[in-house]
Amino acid sequence: MNDKFLGKPRPLWQVILLSVVTGMLYYGWYKWIIQEELRRYNGYGLSGTLCLAPFVLGVTIPQALRIFDPDVPGWFGWFSLLGIVWIYIVQFRLYKTVNELYRQAGMKEPLVIWWLFVPGLNLIVGLRQIHFLSQFWAKKQGITVDDALADSIPLLSANT
Helix, strand or coil: CCHHHCCCCCCHHHHHHHHHHCCCHHHHHHHHHHHHHHHHHHCCCCCHHHHHHHHHHHHHHHHHHHHHCCCCCHHHHHHHHHHHHHHHHHHHHHHHHHHHHHHHCCCCCCCCHHHHHCCCHHHHHHHHHHHHHHHHHHHHHCCCCCCHHHHHCHHHHCCC
C-alpha cells in the first residue's frame, strides 16, 4: 500500500446525483476510476477496464446482434448473463477489498458481502461501499468529507 496513491473521496450524494444527471455514465466512470485507484494503492487488483469491459461487451453485443441481425437465434441474448455474472464477481472482489482496507487500518469491516446476492440488500451494500470507500480515502488524507445523504440514513453510514 502506498499513501502517495490515495484515491479521491467521493460522497454518496455526489455519486448518485452525477449518475442520475448523466444517465448512469458517471457511475460507469466511477466504477472504472475506483478500481484504478485501488489497484494503484494496493499494488495489485483488476484494472478498471478489466472490470467494466466484459460487462459492457457481454451485455451489449449479444443484445445488439439479436436486434440487428434476424439470423441470430433469440436464445443468443442469454449470453448477456455472462456480463451480469462478471459484474457480480467484480462487485464481490470490490467489497472484499474495501473490507480489507478497513481491517488493515484496524477498523471494523463495514460491508456485509453476502448482501450482494439478496435482492434489495445488494443495493444497500453497494451504497455502503460508495460511502465507506469515500470515508476511507478521506481518513487516509486527514480530511473530513461530509455526506449528508449517507449520514441521514444509519443503514448506509453506521459501522457498528
